[in-house]
Amino acid sequence: MTDDLDELRQQVRDLADRWQAAGRFRPVCDAWLRGHDIEFSKEMARHGWIGITWPREYGGGGRSNLARLVVTEELLRAGAPVAAHWIADRQIGPAILRYGTPQLRREFLPRIAAADVTFCLGMSETEAGSDLAAVRTTAARDGSGWRITGAKVWTSHAHRSSHAYVLARTGGGERRHDGLTEFVVDLAAPGVTVRPIIDLQGEHHFNEMIFDDVPVPDRWVIGEVGQGWRQVTEQLSFERGGLERVMSTYPLLQALARSVADGAEPAAVEAIGELAARLATLRRIAWEIAADLDAGAAPVRRAALLKHLGTTFEREVTETARRVTGARPDPTGDGLPALLAQGILAAPGFSIRGGTTEVLLTLIARGEADLVR
Ligand SMILES: Cc1cc2nc3c(=O)[nH]c(=O)nc-3n(C[C@H](O)[C@H](O)[C@H](O)COP(=O)(O)OP(=O)(O)OC[C@H]3O[C@@H](n4cnc5c(N)ncnc54)[C@H](O)[C@@H]3O)c2cc1C
Incomplete structure (x- = not known):
């Protein structure tokens, strides 16, 4: 790691500590989805920590995916409560940067980087979850x-977002994967209805988004029509390739490690050591994915x-x-019992959102040859 990244790490850590010490947030499990x-x-x-990898001309920081x-x-x-900008920073901004016209980039990237525009992800439908080509x-x-x-x-935070990314069918084709197009949609446009869905924790982040003849300008197509x-x-x-797929329960892991006092059962210490060792390996994989992204690759299988x-x-x-x-x-308590309750209630979603385990394993099995390098 270069000094530059060490300094950045310390700056982010200091800011999060300050906000926490000031009582502006309480660490929770799954904060990247639930902490809005x-x-x-x-x-x-x-x-400058939203869009940190995007070019400066589009309001970004011009830094690496490692940063x-x-x-x-x-x-x-x-x-920390990062959900408001997470989806746009992680995925919509990069998609607009990679495929969007210069006009679309100029229109959206600076406003995402300023947190003036927030996005939700409109991919899933009742008959199209794992099988996205069925939209x-x-x-x-x-x-x-x-x-x-x-x-x-299942659109997380549609009720709090200004815009949605929407995958829609614009035509047919020889294959069912043909004829799909990505759009930006203004959630304040006429014909948009957002209805709440309450989740297992009794929280409202999921929604149903209904579009009834919603007008979208042509310049808001992301990339090529049909591609x-x-x-x-x-x-x-x-x-799939970020550490939010690894660290949703990190605040609980931290509380767990702190709870193990001197003289604790060796089996308990070993179990925590085992988790720490695995975390180190997973961080390494995330590091490799970030380096691949910096090299312009799309490491889809490694991310899976x-x-x-x-x-x-x-x-x-x-x-x-x-x-x-x-x-x-104890969902209403404090400390480890509260974090444990949050982890248990959020856990069923971990292996579903962003691609289910069965689908990922199929992808990994098919690409096994690429992974071993
Ligand atoms: C917490 C959370 C947040 C979410 N947020 C969003 C969001 O913001 N935006 C959005 O668009 N979506 C969101 N989703 C939806 C999520 O992407 C879908 O739930 C997921 O893609 C699975 O689709 P499905 O629910 O339709 O299940 P299905 O695809 O119907 O799958 C049901 C079961 O069948 C298995 N299965 C399906 N196909 C295969 C296959 N080919 N081979 C083997 N097994 C298979 C699956 O593994 C699963 O066990 C979210 C989901 C969760 C849990």
Whole structure:
């Protein structure tokens, strides 16, 4: 690691510590999905930590994906409320940068980097989750623009986002993967309805988004019309290759490590050592993915590998905490019992969101030859 990255790491760590000490957030498990605070995102923006890898001409920081990894790792360690900007920073901004026209980049990237525009991810539908090529939301040409009609489901934070990324069908083709197109949609546009779905924790982050003939200007198409499938599969390396697939339960791991006093059962110490050793390996894989992204590659299979191993790890943190401490999970409590409850309730989603384990394992098996290098 260069000195530059060490300095960046310390800056992010100091800021998270200050906000926490001032009582502006409490570390929680799964904060990258559940910790939504636009003021915290604005603070990140003021430091240039949203869009840190994007060119300066588009409001970015012009730094590497390794720098982004350092920022995200420190925020995840802190259990900080980053959900407002996470999706746009991780995936929509990079997709616009990679495939969007210069006009689309100029229109959106500086505003994302300033946390003035926030995005949700409109991929899944009731009949199209793992099988994304089955999307039924359509976009039809209408004069100089498009009209979108359909419904998306499980859309995290649609009710708090200004815009949505929407994958829609714009035509047929020989293969069912043909004819898909990616759009930016203004959630304040006429014809958009956002309905809440309450999750297992009793929280509202999921939504259903309904589009009834929603107008979208042509300049808001991301990339090529009909080429959405190729683009979306490349995007998956951004979606799956980060440390949020490893560190959703990190605040619990930290509380667990602190709870093991001198003289603790050797088996408990060993179990925590085992988790720490695995975390070191997973960080290494995330580091390699970031380096691949810096080299312009789309390491889709390596990202699938990280997501599968990482989400298994996240779940085992909760299992180990429960076994080793014997603590009773308490969603309304404090400290380890509260973190344990959060980890247990969030865990079922770890291996579903962003691609289920079965789908990832298929992808990994097919690409095994590429991984061994
Ligand atoms: C916490 C959370 C947040 C989410 N946020 C968003 C969001 O913001 N935006 C968004 O668009 N979506 C979001 N999702 C939805 C998520 O992407 C989908 O749930 C996921 O892709 C799985 O799709 P599905 O639920 O339709 O399940 P299905 O695809 O119906 O799968 C059901 C079961 O069948 C298995 N299966 C399916 N196909 C295969 C196959 N080919 N081979 C073997 N097994 C298979 C799956 O592994 C799974 O066990 C979120 C989900 C969760 C849990």
